[in-house]
Amino acid sequence: MTLLRPPNSKEAIKQPPRFPPLTLATPTLVAQHTSCTLHPSILPPALACRIFYHMMNESQNWRRNRWWLFDRVVESPHRTSFFVRSHSARDGDAEHDMHEAAKYWYNGRETEPPATFPPDMEEACKLIERAVNAEMRKRKRLPLEWAGEPPQDGDEPGENIMWRANVAASNCYEGAKESVGPHSDQLTYLGPYPTIASLSLGTSRVFRLREVIPSDEKDERNARTYNIPLAHNSLLIMHASTQEMFKHSIPPQSTIDMFHPPFPPSNTDNQGVETVSSNARINITFRFYRPDYRAEKTPRCKCGVPCILRPDMKNRYSAPAASPGVTDNVFGKDLVAKYWWTCYAGAQNDGKGCGMWKVMDVVGEGRGPFVGAVPKSE
Numbered sequence: 001m002t003l004l005r006p007p008n009s010k011e012a013i014k015q016p017p018r019f020p021p022l023t024l025a026t027p028t029l030v031a032q033h034t035s036c037t038l039h040p041s042i043l044p045p046a047l048a049c050r051i052f053y054h055m056m057n058e059s060q061n062w063r064r065n066r067w068w069l070f071d072r073v074v075e076s077p078h079r080t081s082f083f084v085r086s087h088s089a090r091d092g093d094a095e096h097d098m099h100e101a102a103k104y105w106y107n108g109r110e111t112e113p114p115a116t117f118p119p120d121m122e123e124a125c126k127l128i129e130r131a132v133n134a135e136m137r138k139r140k141r142l143p144l145e146w147a148g149e150p151p152q153d154g155d156e157p158g159e160n161i162m163w164r165a166n167v168a169a170s171n172c173y174e175g176a177k178e179s180v181g182p183h184s185d186q187l188t189y190l191g192p193y194p195t196i197a198s199l200s201l202g203t204s205r206v207f208r209l210r211e212v213i214p215s216d217e218k219d220e221r222n223a224r225t226y227n228i229p230l231a232h233n234s235l236l237i238m239h240a241s242t243q244e245m246f247k248h249s250i251p252p253q254s255t256i257d258m259f260h261p262p263f264p265p266s267n268t269d270n271q272g273v274e275t276v277s278s279n280a281r282i283n284i285t286f287r288f289y290r291p292d293y294r295a296e297k298t299p300r301c302k303c304g305v306p307c308i309l310r311p312d313m314k315n316r317y318s319a320p321a322a323s324p325g326v327t328d329n330v331f332g333k334d335l336v337a338k339y340w341w342t343c344y345a346g347a348q349n350d351g352k353g354c355g356m357w358k359v360m361d362v363v364g365e366g367r368g369p370f371v372g373a374v375p376k377s378e
C-alpha cells in the first residue's frame with residue numbers, strides 16, 4: 001500500500017540547503033565571507049574614549065527617525081544625528097546641498113542645518129580616511145565606483161584619493177533592545193557601490209549582514225546570515241557592493257556586556273574621576289557624498305520631492321537598460337547593474353507618494369567620472 005501513497009510534496013521539490021548563521025569574530029573571517037573589512041582598534045584609545053563621552057552627551061538631543069510605512073507612522077528604535085565636515089560646505093551651493101542631504105537622513109523631514117564635525121571627530125576622520133584609502137588601494141575597484149581625484153593640500157603627494165568622508169551619520173543604541181532593522185543604505189547621495197566606514201564606540205553589539213539572493217538563484221541557494229561582533233574602537237568598512245548584495249542590521253539582543261571606559265570622562269580636568277560603565281553603543285558612519293550625486297542633481301518625482309536611489313538587489317544580472325554599452329563581463333556576474341530612482345514623498349506625506357520610479361541612466365544624467373569606462377548610450 002505504501003507504494004500508492006502520493007509523494008511528499010516537500011520531498012518532491014529539492015530545496016537548496018539552509019545554513020545556520022555564522023559568527024565572524026576575526027578580521028580574517030569577515031574578509032573571507034563578506035565584502036567588509038574589520039579593523040579591531042582604529043583610533044588612539046584616549047581619542048576613542050573622548051568621542052564616546054562627547055557623543056553620549058550630544059545624543060540626548062538626537063532624535064528618533066519617523067516615517068510612514070503603508071498606513072502607519074513608524075519610529076526608529078534608536079536615536080540618530082547627521083554631521084557635515086566643515087570644509088565640505090564651504091560655498092553656498094555645497095551648504096544648501098548638504099542641508100538637503102541631511103533632510104533625507106531624517107526621511108525627508110524638515111531639519112535645522114546639520115552640525116559640523118566636532119574637533120575630535122575631525123581628528124578621527126583623518127585617521128579613518130587614511131585606513132579606508134589604504135584598504136581600497138588593495139582591492140579591485142568596480143566600474144561604477146567614483147574614479148577619485150588628485151591629491152589636495154594636506155594629502156600625501158602622489159596618492160589618488162578614492163574616498164574622502166564629507167558627512168557622518170551617528171546612532172545611539174541604549175540598552176540591549178534598541179536596534180536598527182535590516183536595510184541597505186539609500187544611495188541617493190552616495191551613488192553606486194559606495195564605501196562606508198562605520199566606527200563603533202561603547203558596548204559591543206552584533207552587526208548582522210544577510211545576503212540578498214537574486215531572483216534567478218533562489219532555487220539554487222539560500223541567503224546566509226553573518227553576525228559580526230563590533231567592539232569599542234573597531235572600524236567596519238563596508239566596501240563597494242555591500243549595499244547591493246547584503247542587508248545589514250543591529251538586532252535587539254537578550255543581554256549585552258556593560259562597557260567600562262578605559263579613561264575617565266576628561267583625562268585632563270577630572271583627574272581621579274571614576275569611570276562609569278555604560279550599556280550604550282555609539283555608531284558613527286563616515287560617508288562620502290559624491291560630487292556627481294549632489295542634491296542639486298537628484299531627479300524629482302511628480303510630488304516635486306527629490307527621489308531616492310536604490311539598487312535592484314533581486315535582479316542583479318539583468319542587462320543595464322540605461323547603459324546599453326555595458327556588457328555582462330564588465331559588471332561581472334555578482335554585480336548589480338541596475339538602480340532605481342523612486343518617489344520618496346510617501347515617507348512623510350501620510351504614506352502617499354506618486355509611485356514614480358525610473359532606471360538610473362548614468363550617461364543621460366551626466367554622472368561620473370567612474371572607475372570603469374563610461375558606457376555609451378545608443
Ligand SMILES: O=C(O)CCC(=O)C(=O)O
Nearest residue numbers: 171185198207250283285
Ligand atoms: O549601528 C550600526 O552599526 C549600523 C547603522 C546603520 O546601518 C545606519 O546608520 O545606516
Ligand SMILES: [Fe+2]
Nearest residue numbers: 183184185248
Ligand atoms: Fe545602514
